[in-house]
Amino acid sequence: MSGEHPTLREILHRLQRSKRILIVGHLSPDGDCIGGAIGFAELAEKMGVDATIFNHDPLPTGLAELPGAEKIRSGATLPEDFPSAFDLVVCMECPSPDRTGFENLHRLPILNIDHHRANTRYGEINFLDEEAPAVGEMVWRLFNLAPVQPSKEAATALFAALSTDTGDFRYSNATGEAFRAAAEMVEWGAEPTLVAELVHQRRSEGAVRLMGEALRSLHLESGGRLATIEVDPDAFARSGAKPADTDEIVNLPRSIAGVEIVAFLKELEKGAVRISLRSKGKLDIRSVAVEFGGGGHTNAAGCTIEGTMSRAKEQLLPRLRLLLGNAS
């Protein structure tokens, strides 16, 4: 087994040597980690391996209705029969083990599946590809080689992974390969319309009202190239939104002509500001997130800054202006 760059065949062989695997996604699971996990679980089951999906955090509204998601369990601590009932852990798009929210995963061998650039290679096997548009696409590749056929359910889950991570095939990672994968998933029975409904038409009233609260804070600067938008605990209280109801807010300023960078600042409790960053084109927003202890991708990244909202902006905005300055 080559730990450095395992082949798809080596990964399938390692899976086949297992009897019961535990698949774990990252905190605040998203479409890619959920869809990738559902797809991988079916691949394992069809190869005769029992699979359990267990996340630290519950599924977001909408994606919780994805066929297959009903099998996903969640909890603050690992299942009681861990590690004895399992012989392999599969981490689905976790750049480091702590992103799972669990400790002690290392009591079992780990298969580490990820497409983040800064993955710490913590697995016995590291199936890593930073060029991959989604981990769902990486699972699709495994299915293509495996002697089993994915069901309509697995195909839809993998399509959900791919379409959410490519922003409905709008981001720069929507490569020819991504479209080829999507085409095959649809041929396997994936339902793009269902996925679009679950992703875009399952918001709570509070989530939409929170968008209104956030839009009132919208601020443009640097000649309209940099947009900030924010929500604080009062905005959550007024709108009736939950902490997870913020997915779409960072995208609102992105629709404005001329905006190249968006910073969405979310203060859930006094003293810490969670920041989602988005950029267009070659602007590497991840480089800024990393400076504040965060991570992500070239055009989508995040970090947390301790302190008040105004203090967070004082630290963050000069760095974003610098990134824009270097690009112009």
Ligand SMILES: [Mn+2]
């Ligand atoms: Mn992903």
